[in-house]
Amino acid sequence: MESTPGMQPQDDPMQSAEGPSPSPAEPEAVSSAPTPDPFTASQSAPTAEEAAAPAPAPTPEPPAPEPPAAESPIASTVSVPADPSSSDSEGGEWHLLMEKLNAWLADAKLMELWQQSQRPLKLVGGALALLLVLQLTGAVLGTLDGIPMLPRLLQLTGLIYLTLFASRRLVRSDERRSLIEGIKSSWSSFTGK
Numbered sequence: 691m692e693s694t695p696g697m698q699p700q701d702d703p704m705q706s707a708e709g710p711s712p713s714p715a716e717p718e719a720v721s722s723a724p725t726p727d728p729f730t731a732s733q734s735a736p737t738a739e740e741a742a743a744p745a746p747a748p749t750p751e752p753p754a755p756e757p758p759a760a761e762s763p764i765a766s767t768v769s770v771p772a773d774p775s776s777s778d779s780e781g782g783e784w785h786l787l788m789e790k791l792n793a794w795l796a797d798a799k800l801m802e803l804w805q806q807s808q809r810p811l812k813l814v815g816g817a818l819a820l821l822l823v824l825q826l827t828g829a830v831l832g833t834l835d836g837i838p839m840l841p842r843l844l845q846l847t848g849l850i851y852l853t854l855f856a857s858r859r860l861v862r863s864d865e866r867r868s869l870i871e872g873i874k875s876s877w878s879s880f881t882g883k
Contacts, residue, residue, distance in 0.1 A: 770786055835841055859865050
């Protein structure tokens with residue numbers, strides 16, 4: 691319908707028939723008021739203030755924050771092409787691993803490290819072997835100590851052997867020198883110097 695200059699917006703016949711339209715921000719008080727239950731007498735009727743008060747609008751919950759994108763622990767990927775010479779039953783990974791291991795073992799730094807640590811490793815191995823021999827000897831001697839009169843007989847045998855050895859090798863000076871030289875040569879062959 692056309693509006694004329696004398697016609698005001700409230701004079702619109704469509705609006706006057708329907709009444710004022712509520713704004714979208716204001717909910718109707720009548721429709722939001724609870725209706726009393728006629729079957730329950732214990733409930734009291736809502737007051738005018740409760741009926742006129744608009745229902746609180748539900749607050750929208752903020753969206754959950756998205757977790758930050760986790761960095762991949764893998765820095766890069768390695769693609770291994772298929773080896774056409776290998777059969778289907780053999781895996782190419784084993785050959786690749788063996789090539790890498792052989793290259794690592796052939797590296798000069800590993801050989802230098804082995805040369806530097808060879809002597810300390812021999813010393814540690816010798817100490818462990820000596821400890822094992824001493825433990826076994828202690829166990830055998832502990833068993834032999836339980837046999838009656840055997841420890842005294844072994845002491846007597848040792849004393850007799852020491853006396854015979856000293857009378858043959860330590861009385862004359864040239865025998866002592868040959869014994870000392872033999873001990874020195876044995877020690878130098880053992881140590882490798």
